[in-house]
Amino acid sequence: MKKTLFTAVIAALGFAAPAMAWEGKTVACYDKHLVPATYNYTKHLVKAGKSQYEHRNGRIELVSYPPVYREVATLKTSAHYVMRQIKCHH
Numbered sequence: 868m869k870k871t872l873f874t875a876v877i878a879a880l881g882f883a884a885p886a887m888a889w890e891g892k893t894v895a896c897y898d899k900h901l902v903p904a905t906y907n908y909t910k911h912l913v914k915a916g917k918s919q920y921e922h923r924n925g926r927i928e929l930v931s932y933p934p935v936y937r938e939v940a941t942l943k944t945s946a947h948y949v950m951r952q953i954k955c956h957h
Contacts, residue, residue, distance in 0.1 A: 896955035904946040910936040 916934035920927050 893955055896953050897950040898953045899948050900951050902947055902949050905943040906940040907943050909939050909941070911939060913937050 912934060914935040916932055918929060918931045921930050922928075923930075
């Protein structure tokens with residue numbers, strides 16, 4: 868019984884020794900950065916610009932109104948993470 872137990876302990880140490888002896892070397896360090904989503908924007912005319920005469924302050928004035936646009940955003944690329952290399956601190 869003692870011989871079997873001793874053999875089992877030696878075998879366990881023999882298999883564990885290579886794993887314990889290996890020491891990895893850090894090659895590079897990285898940090899995770901969020902890249903926000905990007906969009907394509909288009910504008911659609913809602914109301915055309917115009918000029919018109921109006922009664923203001925007791926006189927007639929030519930008033931210019933700019934066009935009105937509606938902006939539509941289309942997803943180009945979704946948000947994602949990028950691994951950026953940083954200096955390793957030892």
